[in-house]
Amino acid sequence: MTAKIRLYVEHPLGPGQSVPLTREQAHYLFGVMRLSVGRQVALFNGQDGEWLSDVAEASKRGGLLSCAEQTKPLQLPPDLWLLFAPIKKARTDFIVEKAAEMGAARIMPVQTGFTNSERIRQDRLQAHAVEAAEQCGGTFVPEVTELQRLDRVLDAWPEDRQLMFCDEAEVGSALRLAENEPGQPWAILIGPEGGFSDHERKRLKALPYAHVVSLGPRILRADTAAVAAMTMWQQALGDWS
Amino acid sequence: MTAKIRLYVEHPLGPGQSVPLTREQAHYLFGVMRLSVGRQVALFNGQDGEWLSDVAEASKRGGLLSCAEQTKPLQLPPDLWLLFAPIKKARTDFIVEKAAEMGAARIMPVQTGFTNSERIRQDRLQAHAVEAAEQCGGTFVPEVTELQRLDRVLDAWPEDRQLMFCDEAEVGSALRLAENEPGQPWAILIGPEGGFSDHERKRLKALPYAHVVSLGPRILRADTAAVAAMTMWQQALGDWS
Numbered sequence: 250m251t252a253k254i255r256l257y258v259e260h261p262l263g264p265g266q267s268v269p270l271t272r273e274q275a276h277y278l279f280g281v282m283r284l285s286v287g288r289q290v291a292l293f294n295g296q297d298g299e300w301l302s303d304v305a306e307a308s309k310r311g312g313l314l315s316c317a318e319q320t321k322p323l324q325l326p327p328d329l330w331l332l333f334a335p336i337k338k339a340r341t342d343f344i345v346e347k348a349a350e351m352g353a354a355r356i357m358p359v360q361t362g363f364t365n366s367e368r369i370r371q372d373r374l375q376a377h378a379v380e381a382a383e384q385c386g387g388t389f390v391p392e393v394t395e396l397q398r399l400d401r402v403l404d405a406w407p408e409d410r411q412l413m414f415c416d417e418a419e420v421g422s423a424l425r426l427a428e429n430e431p432g433q434p435w436a437i438l439i440g441p442e443g444g445f446s447d448h449e450r451k452r453l454k455a456l457p458y459a460h461v462v463s464l465g466p467r468i469l470r471a472d473t474a475a476v477a478a479m480t481m482w483q484q485a486l487g488d489w490s
Numbered sequence: 491m492t493a494k495i496r497l498y499v500e501h502p503l504g505p506g507q508s509v510p511l512t513r514e515q516a517h518y519l520f521g522v523m524r525l526s527v528g529r530q531v532a533l534f535n536g537q538d539g540e541w542l543s544d545v546a547e548a549s550k551r552g553g554l555l556s557c558a559e560q561t562k563p564l565q566l567p568p569d570l571w572l573l574f575a576p577i578k579k580a581r582t583d584f585i586v587e588k589a590a591e592m593g594a595a596r597i598m599p600v601q602t603g604f605t606n607s608e609r610i611r612q613d614r615l616q617a618h619a620v621e622a623a624e625q626c627g628g629t630f631v632p633e634v635t636e637l638q639r640l641d642r643v644l645d646a647w648p649e650d651r652q653l654m655f656c657d658e659a660e661v662g663s664a665l666r667l668a669e670n671e672p673g674q675p676w677a678i679l680i681g682p683e684g685g686f687s688d689h690e691r692k693r694l695k696a697l698p699y700a701h702v703v704s705l706g707p708r709i710l711r712a713d714t715a716a717v718a719a720m721t722m723w724q725q726a727l728g729d730w731s
Contacts, residue, residue, distance in 0.1 A: 324707065343584075350714050352706065385708040465593065465730040466565065467626040473591050476717040484722065489706040 254282060255291045255299075255383045257390060262297040262316055267305070270312040279307045290314055293382075295390045298323040323388050326352035327487040328434040330410075332359050333475060334441035335366040335396065340472045344439075345374045345393060347472065349381035351479040352488060353391050359399040359438075362446035369396045399438075399449065403456070410434040412459045415478050416445060426460075426485035435486065437478045439471050495523060496532045496540075496624045498631060503538040503557055508546070511553040520548045531555055534623075536631045539564040564629050567593035568728040569675040571651075573600050574716060575682035576607040576637065581713045585680075586615045586634060588713065590622035592720040593729060594632050600640040600679075603687035610637045640679075640690065644697070651675040653700045656719050657686060667701075667726035676727065678719045680712050 256278070260268045270278065278284045286304050292314065293299045299321035302314040331353040335341045341358070348356045356378060358369050374393045382390045406412070411433060413426070438453075445453065453459050464477050483489040497519070501509045511519065519525045527545050533555065534540045540562035543555040572594040576582045582599070589597045597619060599610050615634045623631045647653075652674060654667070679694075686694065694700050705718050724730040 346711075347714055350708055350710055351718070352708055385710065387708050463730070465724055465728075467591055467593055467628050469591055469626065470587075473588055473717055476714055477592070477721040480718040480721040481725065483706055487706075489704070 254278070254284070255293065255386070257379045257383055258292050258294050260294060262292055262294055262300045262319075264316065264318075266300075266316040268292060268302060268314040268316065270314065272310050275308065275310060275312045278304070279309070279312060289317075291320060292316065293321075293388045295382075295388070296323060299388050321388055325389055326354045326387075326391070327483070329353050329479075329482065329487065330355040330357055330436035331439070331475065331479065332357045332399075332402065332436055333439040333471060334359055334361045334364040334399075335369050336442055336471050340470070341366075341369065342374070342377050343472045344475045345377045346381040347476050348479070349378040349387070349391050350385045351476060352387075352483060353437075353479065354389075356391050356393045357402070358394070358396045359402055360396055361399045361441050362449055363441045363443035365441075366396070371395050400452075403452065406456075406458070407434070408458065410436055410458065412436050412438060412453075412456065413462055413478065413482060414438045414440075414453050414459050415462055415464055415474055416440055416450065416453075426462075426481060429486060431486050433486075435482065437475075437482060439475050439478065442471055495519070495525070496534065496627070498620045498624055499533050499535050499555075501535060503533055503535055503541045503560075505557065505559075507541075507557040509533060509543065509555040509557065511555065513551050516549065516551060516553045519545070520550070520553060530558075532561060533557070534562075534629045536623075536629070537564060540629050562629055566630055567595045567628075567632070568724070570594050570720075570723065570728065571596040571598055571677035572680070572716065572720065573598045573640075573643065573677055574680040574712060575600055575602045575605040575640075576610050577683055577712050581711070582607075582610065583615070583618050584713045585716045586618045587622040588717050589720070590619040590628070590632050591626045592717060593628075593724060594678075594720065595630075597632050597634045598643070598677075599635070599637045600643055601637055602640045602682050603690055604682045604684035606682075607637070612636050641693075644693065647697075647699070648675070649699065651677055651699065653677050653679060653694075653697065654703055654719065654723060655679045655681075655694050655700050656703055656705055656715050657681055657691065657694075667703075667722060670727060672727050674727075676723065678716075678723060680716050680719065683712055 300316045301320050302316045305315045306313040331348040335358045541557045543557045546556045547554040572589040576599045
């Protein structure tokens, strides 16, 4: 039997391990969800899998959970980065949530020539990734990096990492993803709403590790494109098979 | 050259055709977007393709556009229905928007055993589908039907329409979509957040036209599942190839 409430904690998990709760976590479990001593919560920390725990102490300001048994081993997602240009707040939140659900290992907001946002709230986006992991039953939480300039990310690009790049100006050049070896490091880059600049497009196309992919005849919003591109990749090379 | 503003109108479009504007459309074009006489707008009505039109008259309460030339032929999406159980308002809106972007021909909210919503605002959802079509460059607007009970929809199911059904309780039975003939009528059914009831699952599995599909090892939210399932279908059998 699995507990219905799943909670991400930053604490080691193991047999008999006690896990202290922050004030926020205690408020959620005991105030909002009305749990009392003896009830069960599923815990994960991104490293030790999922553990069923019992509420050992409960107060308004804190509490203690006690690990009972491991209910899932750690399941790492494939080595897939999702790079995207931040858009309106709600849709940026959405992309981060979807990336975590779809099994990205790392989420990287990038600033392109036509990106409007000059800053993001990394802490808030990371919290969305945690919430999505709690929701989707995963045992891993992808890291959300700080906003970086796309050109600098490409300057430092690891040569062995393939890059799937979705461009609405590109039609018909469907990526033969399945022709690639599985198990390699990959990244998906979703362009900004205004598209890539000519300079960026030229540079991206010239990269030896870049693969252009078309996402159909309609122009997809960036958040739709992110889910669609990750679906294509997960089916062909990821953990959906 | 294509005009940047795309507008859906319920009026015939053709060479020299005059198109009167509603008060709302006039407010949007002349108030919000500040267009004046002589400027251009792309029009589509779901039947006659896309037409470039000139603003012939502009006032606060109305206006007249005059069709100049056809810029796109009508492009119908594949014969794909998207059935889904309505969830929280924002996510229901989102599913309708995504279904229109991804190329569903018809969007059908269905009430299942575990669906919370007992009503939807069909007019508001239809408006979301129109807005998504304006945004994604499509020339077709999918119809959003009224909320219907899933069991009644299945009672009246057309025998020649295949049904792709996504169930989180199902693991590993990846659909061999590409083994099917292209050009057939299809539907995708996305389950509610609480999953299907045992009764529903049993009935769905017994249907001769049903195909169960797995969407990977993580539990996807209904809105994510809708985009992922449509991506799989469009790639294998739709207009993405």
